[in-house]
Amino acid sequence: MATTDIKVGGDAQDNPLVEGLERLPVHPTTLVIFGATGDLARRKLLPAIYNLAHEGALPERFNLIGSSRSEMSHEEFAQHAAEAIRQFSRREPSEQVLDVLLSNMRYVSGSFDDDSVYTQLDGLLKEFDDAAGQPLNRVFYLSTAPEFFPVIIEELGKSGLNSHEGSEVRAVIEKPFGTTLQEAKDLNKRVLSVFAEKQLFRIDHYLGKETVQNVMAFRFANGLFEPVWNRNYIDRVEITAAEDLTIGTRAGYYDQAGALRDLVQNHMLQLLCNVAMEPPVHFEADEIRDEKVKVLRSVIKPTPETVDDIAVRAQYGPGTIGGETVRGYLQEDGVPADSNTETYAAIRLEIDNWRWAGVPFYLRTGKSLARKVTEIAITLKPVPHLAFQQEGSVGVRPNQLILTMQPNEGVSLSLGAKIPGTRMRIRPVNMEFLYGTSFMSQSPEAYERLILDAMRGDATLFTRNDEVEAQWEICDPIVQKWEATPGPLPQYEAGTQGPAEADRLLEDGARWRAI
Numbered sequence: 340m341a342t343t344d345i346k347v348g349g350d351a352q353d354n355p356l357v358e359g360l361e362r363l364p365v366h367p368t369t370l371v372i373f374g375a376t377g378d379l380a381r382r383k384l385l386p387a388i389y390n391l392a393h394e395g396a397l398p399e400r401f402n403l404i405g406s407s408r409s410e411m412s413h414e415e416f417a418q419h420a421a422e423a424i425r426q427f428s429r430r431e432p433s434e435q436v437l438d439v440l441l442s443n444m445r446y447v448s449g450s451f452d453d454d455s456v457y458t459q460l461d462g463l464l465k466e467f468d469d470a471a472g473q474p475l476n477r478v479f480y481l482s483t484a485p486e487f488f489p490v491i492i493e494e495l496g497k498s499g500l501n502s503h504e505g506s507e508v509r510a511v512i513e514k515p516f517g518t519t520l521q522e523a524k525d526l527n528k529r530v531l532s533v534f535a536e537k538q539l540f541r542i543d544h545y546l547g548k549e550t551v552q553n554v555m556a557f558r559f560a561n562g563l564f565e566p567v568w569n570r571n572y573i574d575r576v577e578i579t580a581a582e583d584l585t586i587g588t589r590a591g592y593y594d595q596a597g598a599l600r601d602l603v604q605n606h607m608l609q610l611l612c613n614v615a616m617e618p619p620v621h622f623e624a625d626e627i628r629d630e631k632v633k634v635l636r637s638v639i640k641p642t643p644e645t646v647d648d649i650a651v652r653a654q655y656g657p658g659t660i661g662g663e664t665v666r667g668y669l670q671e672d673g674v675p676a677d678s679n680t681e682t683y684a685a686i687r688l689e690i691d692n693w694r695w696a697g698v699p700f701y702l703r704t705g706k707s708l709a710r711k712v713t714e715i716a717i718t719l720k721p722v723p724h725l726a727f728q729q730e731g732s733v734g735v736r737p738n739q740l741i742l743t744m745q746p747n748e749g750v751s752l753s754l755g756a757k758i759p760g761t762r763m764r765i766r767p768v769n770m771e772f773l774y775g776t777s778f779m780s781q782s783p784e785a786y787e788r789l790i791l792d793a794m795r796g797d798a799t800l801f802t803r804n805d806e807v808e809a810q811w812e813i814c815d816p817i818v819q820k821w822e823a824t825p826g827p828l829p830q831y832e833a834g835t836q837g838p839a840e841a842d843r844l845l846e847d848g849a850r851w852r853a854i
């Protein structure tokens with residue numbers, strides 16, 4: 340088999356972003372994507388791989404095998420990949436880089452429970468090894484519907500593809516990792532009977548976002564904030580992941596999942612961990628994940644009795660988003676007219692440990708809201724005494740620190756400042772850091788970082804088995820209670836702030852931040 344070395348891109352002259360980019364060595368690798376013609380592969384994985392190639396960040400020898408049920412030749416798959424890259428890559432593809440990447444692509448079609456798929460894969464993997472004259476590392480990326488995860492894992496074990504003499508074999512598993520606590524436990528058990536934990540990379544793409552990683556940098560690289568980062572100074576933490584999109588064409592998946600499983604169980608609890616964890620001694624995968632697990636285990640678990648007090652769900656009704664009229668959730672194609680699936684979820688959690696006891700953590704997410712915003716808002720306690728009361732200090736508000744993940748990535752701190760004039764009048768102003776202006780460069784997509792890390796065997800930004808189960812332990816009682824409680828659900832108008840019901844989670848007088 341003729342393969343081409345992938346010394347592509349990496350030229351600082353035509354690609355200024357390469358400058359200063361840290362290049363960590365990656366062993367020559369063959370990546371196998373199951374579900375390679377699916378939506379995620381098309382929109383995210385293939386474009387991410389192209390961008391890594393463009394930056395010269397892929398290993399010198401890199402091959403890709405796509406696999407899915409659709410009948411296709413190698414050439415047709417390469418064509419499909421090229422189209423996906425042209426449509427979704429964050430940068431205009433260079434034909435030279437693309438050609439090299441496509442020349443090292445192969446395709447295997449078939450059903451994931453069919454042994455012959457794995458025999459063919461084995462053959463292609465060996466051909467790539469022979470062409471390279473050495474055993475290449477292998478990464479199996481499971482980007483299929485979740486019911487195929489155990490099937491593929493078992494087939495990989497059965498065909499002996501879970502290990503390879505002289506090189507590393509790793510498996511990347513997409514979300515959702517189970518739809519209940521029990522399912523997650525069963526899946527962990529099945530996966531761990533074939534692969535060792537150090538071979539496994541459970542994806543949560545939020546961890547690959549630069550701005551999410553920056554939460555740790557912000558906390559642990561600055562002496563200013565850590566002393567106040569506790570119950571003595573922080574009044575409440577509000578984490579929002581609002582979207583202005585409807586469910587689009589994803590009814591099949593979404594109606595089974597709902598907002599809590601789709602975003603809270605994974606991405607939002609990870610954000611909470613980043614805010615609340617203790618500083619690790621070293622920035623190493625297991626140390627960081629140990630600290631996160633400690634936080635998750637300290638969260639007071641909801642019970643059937645407390646769910647109604649601490650959680651609110653709702654569905655979007657018809658409305659207008661960005662000037663466009665949209666349908667309500669129950670009118671979406673593929674959604675049963677009596678569906679009880681929530682498109683909005685808000686919960687109040689408490690972390691029962693030394694640092695955080697008594698501080699409410701509010702998490703909310705929803706589809707079809709007024710705008711897309713992902714942020715962590717940390718509100719400090721009010722000052723103990725207002726010296727300028729007679730002077731009209733009405734504008735004095737507790738300091739608020741906002742870490743914005745998207746859009747307008749950055750950090751903003753609200754401060755009380757004197758309004759110019761003879762009187763001592765105060766009003767809040769913002770001190771801002773914006774990623775875009777400080778770094779003047781485009782951040783890589785989360786999947787670029789994560790695919791590279793999986794190839795390098797660095798699991799820091801992936802969820803460990805105990806972590807995923809600890810996340811489920813928090814969400815499972817809510818899921819169970821909601822499933823057992825018939826609807827109809829409260830509705831909120833699409834394009835708005837979400838349901839008024841969410842206000843009841845807050846303390847008296849408090850308000851959610853505007854979306």
Ligand code: BG6
Pocket residue numbers: 582601602713
């Ligand atoms: C995915 C969810 O995990 O995250 C989607 O399945 C959601 O429903 C998406 O839209 C949000 O990701 P991002 O990166 O756009 O904030």
